[in-house]
Amino acid sequence: MSGREISDVELFVTCLVDLVRPQAGIAAVAALEERGCRVHFSDQQTCCGQFAYNAGHVDQARAMALNFVQAFEGSTRPIVALSGSCAAMVVEAYPKLLKDVLSETAIERIVSRIVELTQWLQSSDPLEGAHEERIRVAYHLGCHMRRLLRAEDSGQEVLRQQGYEVVELGDADQCCGFGGTFSMSEPELSTAMADAKIAALKEVRQQYGVTALVGADMGCLLHLAGRMIRNGDDFDVKYISELLAGGSR
Amino acid sequence: MSGRLPYDPRPWRVRRDSALGNSSMRDTLQRVAGRLSKAKSTAYGDYQIADKWRLAGVAAKRRAISQIDELVVQVIGEIERHGGKVHRARDAAEAVRCVVEVAQKNGVKLAVKSKSMVTEEIELNKGLEDAGVQVVETDLGEYIIQLAHEKPSHILAPAIHRNRGQVKELFDVEADRQGMAHLANADIEQLTQFARQQLRQEFLSADMGVTGGNFLVAETGTIVLITNEGNADMVTSLPPLLVSIVGIEKIVGTWDDLSYLLQQPALSGVGQRLSSYTTFVSGPRDESAMDGPDQWHVVLLDNGRRNLVGTPEESILSCIRCGACLNVCPVFRQIGGHAYGSVYPGPIGIVVSANLDPSMPSFLDLASQACSMCYACSEVCPMDIPLADEILTLRNHRVKTMAEPLLVRRTYEMWGRLWSTKAGYQKTIRIARLGQRFLIQKKKLRWAPGLFGGWLKTRDMPLIPPETFREWWAKTHGE
Structure with a gap:
């Protein structure tokens, strides 16, 4: 890692990664450290x-x-979030949500520090030594x-920079049906939408032989x-950090 | 005052499951809605100036809504100056009563209609039929669903849920009724010819034409109708009596304003630069005219619209009913329009139904039931209506008015309380670990309490691991 500037970042691991996919968080720490970051973790954080x-x-x-604001207000470091959706929550909703309880500048101080993981990685130098052999993965945005x-x-x-070949699903702009607690309150509809997405995945599995489904939002x-x-298909699904940490390759 | 909208009395669960169980409808919808969405983005992509005009159109609509009271006065003056008669209707019942009276006074037996969502909103056909007037829909899609005794499933493409095989079956029944031969096959050309022949006779014998209005230009009192079939030309020129029912939000100030908006419904709805036919009506025929109606009645409908002016929700009155938000909506693509239980389905339907008719709980519930908060509707709306945010506002209203089941409410309250502190969050991890020890069967969770159980109905969920991320961090980075 010679020549890299060390930058200090806060990690917002998100509740879902913390509780059900800790290896995605661990891999994100590794991926950030390999790219010259010193990672800090405020354990007061819970959920956005x-x-x-x-x-x-x-x-x-x-x-x-x-609680999120209190967890991170002790520093001025960038906050790297392991979810596009949670990062968007802070950016889009916090100014409206907190306007009666915090000053505009206090809100802006937090909001301006949020960066989603892949956005952070895209703006930092890629790791040297990409894959020799191209590995094809499907990406869900x-x-x-x-x-x-x-x-x-x-x-x-960032996947391409590390030597992956990325295939997009058909009708990629269609929601997978997760939608937060919509997935619990409307399981039948939510699952019908998942099945459409999984059918599109099946097509690229057959056509391109992709080896995993990758994304940057744990909920989806x-x-x-x-x-x-549940349908007996154990196709590999990975959080993006798990493919980006050097140790994982 | 607020309006009243028709609703499907079946509970959401029944409406949803009947849609999800209809695989031929879902296949047709996926294909057609997907094609229309793609056509829209292609049309815009190839047409550089379109977005600039669109924004001018948005400004024109917003301006018109802010001046609605003045524009209503102006439009009434202009229409009556050209010999038209304007009736103001506060709600659906008044509007229907007014049209029925006009029909009865003129001895109308047969009415032909061009496509109009507002007449669906006021259930005009039922009102006219109850008064002994036969009503024939002349838009092809509307004609199809009239034969099927259905409501529209889409605001622009009312029969989007039916494929051509199913349309042929309907036409065969109609052919039997009239002692005609069946069509040889379900070619689109043959189907269209059949409808055309049928409707031609109706146009010629109708006593009354009925239209809605895509726009109503205040400065000249002109109603603008856009169709792809030319049926509005026939409806507005052949029968001796014409009635147009228009929501007050359709008024725009000037022809200049109209020029920015005229392309939008077709461009955003089906990816066409302009609809095939554009019909303008400014009055009954004068002595020099060859054709046109002798009388023209315009019903200006409020039905909950005026109430929204000046509220944070007023932008929804800018809707031009293009259907772009329905086409792109992943929920609409799964369940189609009927499952919403309102004449206005899709994202705009959720927002319009609940805001026009706040007294109907099933409309408010749709905000939580039929949306995954993907924001595709907000992105696609040519009138920049923040549809997803509006749906979120309705969800919040539902919470504030205690419209949710108590158990759900308590779940969010407890969840929110626990997760707003580190100690509470850690407590939930301990409880979840303890709970899953009892709930695991064959190494998997098969049941969970309350809201969480919904997930496990159709999907697996990983267990809380022996070490969460924060526990791993404390172990490896702790002091």
């Missing part, structure tokens, strides 16, 4: 509050947002990353993987 906010439970979302953060290419771009991935496993 998006699940409550998107369900209309604004008071609960606000309480979680305030979450809706909030696409439409709220407008980070349409960062995930695919849990939903799609959970559906495939």
Whole structure:
């Protein structure tokens, strides 16, 4: 790592990665460290509050947002979030949610520090020594990353930099059906949408022989993987950091 | 005052499951809605100036809504100056009563209609039929669903849920009724010919034409109708009596304003630069005219619209009913329009139904039931209506008015309380680990309480691991 500037970042691991896919967080730490970051983790962090906010439970979302602010206000480092959707929550919803309880500058101080993981990685130098052999993976871009953060290419771009060949699914702009607690309150509809996505995945599996489904939003991935496993299909589903840390290759 | 909209009394669960169980409808929808969405983005992509005009159109609509009271006065003056008669209807019942009275006074037996969502909103056909007037829909899609005794499943393409094989079956039944031979096959050309022949006779014998209005230009009192079949030309010129029902939000100030908006419904709805036919009506025929109606009645409908002016929700009155948000909506593509249980389906349908008719709980519930918050609708709306945010506002309203089941409410309250502190969050990890020890069967979770159980109905969920990320961090990085 000679020649790289060390930069200090805070990690916002997100509740889903923390609770059900810790290896994605561990891999993200490794991927960041390999690219010259010193990673800090504030253990006061819990959840950005998006699940409550998107369900209309604004008071609960606000309480979680305030905890988020307290967890990170002790430093001025960039906050790298392991979810496009959670990053979008902070950027888009916090200014509205917190405007009566925090000053505009206090909100701006937090909001301006949020960076989604692949956006961060895209702006840092790629690791040397990409794959010799091209590995093909399918990429799923979450809706909030696409439409709220407008980070349409960062995930695919960092994968390509590390030597992966990235295949997009047909009707890629269609939601996978996760939608936070929508996945729990409307399982039948949510799953019908997952099945459409999984059918599109099946096509690229057959056509291009992709070896994994990769994404940067744990919610979508849990939903799609959970559906495939229920149907007896244990196709590999990976959080993007798991493909980007040198040790994992 | 607020409006009243028709609704399907079946519970959401029944409407949804009946849609999800209809695989031929879902196949047709996926294909057609996908094609229309692609056509829209292609049309815009090839047409550099379109977006600039679109934005001018948005400004024109927003301006018109802010001046709605003045424009209503102006439009009434202009229409009556050309010999038309304007009736103002506060709600659906008043509008229907007014049209029925006009029909009865003129001894109308047969009415022909061009496609109009507002007449679906007020259930005009039922009102006229109850008064002994036969009503024939002349838009091809509307004609199809009228034969099927259905409601539209899409605001622009009312029969989008039916494939041509199913259309042929309907036409065969109609042919039997009239003692005609069946069509040889389900070619689109043959199907269209059949409808054309049928409708031609109706146009010629109708006593009354009924239209909606895509736009109503205030400065000249002109109604603008756009169709791809030319049927509005026939409806507005052949029968001796013409009635147009228009929501007050359709008024725009000037022809200049109209020029930015005129392309939008076809461009955003089906990816066409202009609809095939554009019909303008400014009054009944004068002495010099060869054709046109002797009388023209315009019903200006409120039905909950005026109430929204000046509220944070007023932008929804800018909707031009192009259907772009339906075409792109992943939920609409799965369940189609009927499952929404309102004449207005899709993202705009959720927002319009609940705001025009706040008294109907099933409309408010749709905000939570029929949306995954993907924001595709907000992105695609040519009138820049923040549809997803509007749906979020409705969800919040649902929470504030305690419209949710109590158990769901308590779940969010407890969840929110626990997860707003580190200690509470860690407590949930301990509870979840303890709980899953009892719930695991063959190394898998098969059941979970309350809201969480919904996930496990159709999908697996990984267990809470022996070491969460924060536990790993504390172990490897802790002091």
